[in-house]
Amino acid sequence: MDDESLELIEQEISVFVRRVTLTEKRFGNLERSAYILLRELYHHGPIGVKKLAEQLHLDMSTVSRQAAALVQSQYIEKIPNPNDGRSYFYQITTSGIKEMEEYRQQRYRYLAYILEDWSAEEQAYFGKLLQKYNAIVHEKTDW
Amino acid sequence: MDDESLELIEQEISVFVRRVTLTEKRFGNLERSAYILLRELYHHGPIGVKKLAEQLHLDMSTVSRQAAALVQSQYIEKIPNPNDGRSYFYQITTSGIKEMEEYRQQRYRYLAYILEDWSAEEQAYFGKLLQKYNAIVHEKTDW
DNA sequence: ATAAATGATTGTACCATACAACTAAGTAAT
DNA sequence: ATTACTTAGTTGTATGGTACAATCATTTAT
Numbered sequence: 033m034d035d036e037s038l039e040l041i042e043q044e045i046s047v048f049v050r051r052v053t054l055t056e057k058r059f060g061n062l063e064r065s066a067y068i069l070l071r072e073l074y075h076h077g078p079i080g081v082k083k084l085a086e087q088l089h090l091d092m093s094t095v096s097r098q099a100a101a102l103v104q105s106q107y108i109e110k111i112p113n114p115n116d117g118r119s120y121f122y123q124i125t126t127s128g129i130k131e132m133e134e135y136r137q138q139r140y141r142y143l144a145y146i147l148e149d150w151s152a153e154e155q156a157y158f159g160k161l162l163q164k165y166n167a168i169v170h171e172k173t174d175w
Numbered sequence: 176m177d178d179e180s181l182e183l184i185e186q187e188i189s190v191f192v193r194r195v196t197l198t199e200k201r202f203g204n205l206e207r208s209a210y211i212l213l214r215e216l217y218h219h220g221p222i223g224v225k226k227l228a229e230q231l232h233l234d235m236s237t238v239s240r241q242a243a244a245l246v247q248s249q250y251i252e253k254i255p256n257p258n259d260g261r262s263y264f265y266q267i268t269t270s271g272i273k274e275m276e277e278y279r280q281q282r283y284r285y286l287a288y289i290l291e292d293w294s295a296e297e298q299a300y301f302g303k304l305l306q307k308y309n310a311i312v313h314e315k316t317d318w
Numbered sequence: 319a320t321a322a323a324t325g326a327t328t329g330t331a332c333c334a335t336a337c338a339a340c341t342a343a344g345t346a347a348t
Numbered sequence: 349a350t351t352a353c354t355t356a357g358t359t360g361t362a363t364g365g366t367a368c369a370a371t372c373a374t375t376t377a378t
Contacts, residue, residue: 034295040302041290042282046211047309049195051318052188054232054335057364065365068189082325089197091367096327098365118325118374139185146311147184152177158304159183161297166190168289175194197366200333208334225356234336239358241334261343261356 059138078121202281221264
């Protein structure tokens with residue numbers, strides 16, 4: 033692999049990640065972790081902590097606590113699994129969807145602002161390359 | 176701005192950031208935060224906590240603690256400023272450089288593995304777009 | 319029926335970060 | 349020069365994100 037590109041990517045990724053994490057900490061009432069959890073629930077539908085943790089590549093204990101907080105805030109509901117007394121299904125509520133979309137809108141606005149002067153090609157390519165990167169990590173590692 | 180690209184980018188950035196942060200937590204003896212601090216010291220040369228915090232866009236207290244830990248590990252040295260009894264210069268040590276490079280090598284290896292099947296164009300473009308994104312955030316926000 | 323496995327929670331620990339209070343040293347104003 | 353203001357740095361406290369280990373309750377397998 034081309035060393036120059038490698039160095040550039042290495043350098044820029046670390047700056048990029050720093051910026052995104054520090055900038056997008058909280059939008060509205062949600063932390064970023066909560067947003068990601070809600071998004072997963074929204075797309076996947078009712079699901080237990082174990083599977084949720086697998087999807088998010090987090091430890092069950094982490095997800096269990098985050099989910100508990102979201103139940104508290106009434107953004108998700110915890111429904112006992114009728115076929116298995118140990119397990120539950122978490123389900124996003126109307127209010128949860130609203131908050132999730134609120135957060136997303138804020139991200140959209142911010143991104144649109146940052147990328148406003150990019151050409152359509154650059155924007156499209158940026159999205160595709162990020163997607164490709166993520167897909168490869170998914171394939172190649174245990175993600 | 177094109178909505179489709181925006182949605183894609185929004186989605187993929189959050190996955191991307193998650194993955195990078197969870198994957199690259201620690202390489203060798205360094206945390207990622209330590210690596211970034213060392214890199215800054217390495218490139219910038221001797222500098223106090225205040226400026227360091229500005230460069231890294233972190234609170235002084237955060238940097239102060241991270242720096243103290245690195246002094247402890249002997250990866251950096253704390254030198255009193257002869258012209259100002261309040262302030263110090265932090266300076267990376269030989270051993271600090273070694274660790275920093277160790278960390279970087281591990282990141283390189285990992286990245287090279289992930290990107291091995293990308294064309295040279297894709298690699299180059301990916302680096303450039305990340306760089307461009309970072310530069311714009313820098314211009315447009317108080318970063 | 320007892321042992322093993324499983325879903326979930328809780329205890330504990332660590333890192334990253336910020337804000338506020340504080341200390342010590344420098345600078346400015348009277 | 350003495351007093352008040354400012355500044356560099358550290359430390360106290362709080363929050364969030366995460367993991368590992370222990371535990372609890374229930375289900376499955378022997």
